Amino acid sequence: xxxxxxxxxxxxxxxxxxxxxxxxxxxxxxxxxxxxxxxxxxxxxxxxxxxxxxxxxxxxxxxxxxxxxxxxxxxxxxxxxxxxxxxxxxxxxxxxxxxxxxxxxxxxxxxxxxxxxxxxxxxxxxxx
Amino acid sequence: xxxxxxxxxxxxxxxxxxxxxxxxxxxxxxxxxxxxxxxxxxxxxxxxxxxxxxxxxxxxxxxxxxxxxxxxxxxxxxxxxxxxxxxxxxxxxxxxxxxxxxxxxxxxxxxxxxxxxxxxxxxxxxxxxxxx
Numbered sequence: 001x002x003x004x005x006x007x008x009x010x011x012x013x014x015x016x017x018x019x020x021x022x023x024x025x026x027x028x029x030x031x032x033x034x035x036x037x038x039x040x041x042x043x044x045x046x047x048x049x050x051x052x053x054x055x056x057x058x059x060x061x062x063x064x065x066x067x068x069x070x071x072x073x074x075x076x077x078x079x080x081x082x083x084x085x086x087x088x089x090x091x092x093x094x095x096x097x098x099x100x101x102x103x104x105x106x107x108x109x110x111x112x113x114x115x116x117x118x119x120x121x122x123x124x125x126x127x128x
Numbered sequence: 129x130x131x132x133x134x135x136x137x138x139x140x141x142x143x144x145x146x147x148x149x150x151x152x153x154x155x156x157x158x159x160x161x162x163x164x165x166x167x168x169x170x171x172x173x174x175x176x177x178x179x180x181x182x183x184x185x186x187x188x189x190x191x192x193x194x195x196x197x198x199x200x201x202x203x204x205x206x207x208x209x210x211x212x213x214x215x216x217x218x219x220x221x222x223x224x225x226x227x228x229x230x231x232x233x234x235x236x237x238x239x240x241x242x243x244x245x246x247x248x249x250x251x252x253x254x255x256x257x258x259x260x
Binding site (some may be wrong): 005009018033036038039045046052053058062065068079108113116122124 | 140146155159161162165169170173175176177178179181182183187198203205206207210211213214217219239241243245247248251252
């Protein structure tokens, strides 16, 4: 049903926005709980944080980053159309622009996060 | 209720009042999160690898009051935006008593998380002074 209702870019943009939004909401529940732990039980917090650097954690972080980046870019697209209604005419082009930015911004981040899971050094180095 | 033709997440509510205020606040907090949440993600996943992060790292990061302030603002933005967003989802798929109960639980969870997050951002002791 999800894939047949109306169809076309506008519906997919909306559906992905909703799915990524609910996924981010679920992560926020977890993330506020885990940072709360740093104040009440540091050892347990450190154990939880170790999951983030595991290979499984890195896959989940990449998915989280993809959801965040899509939701952020499409959110800007929505704001542009809400406050500049004539841009609604170009909603498809804006959506394709979102995907171009998604790949260009997302790919280096994906590589940086996933490479250590294969025992290699992260390609981008900052500071020391 | 009349809807404008829109490709938006949600059509702008007609008239004024709470619903319109929430509609504007979703967009304002969205812009706030575009800056704070994306830079937060880039700092803790791209610039610094999670493998070097632990409670000591967090304490050092929160040695700065500016950092704590930004993080508390981000907490406020994200809880408003995420919980009001899920409220829209609940409103779309439920009605009557079920909608009321789910929305009340949602608000309760949001308030509890706001208190927990504020507690740690404000309350975590500063790290001991280290000579520069």
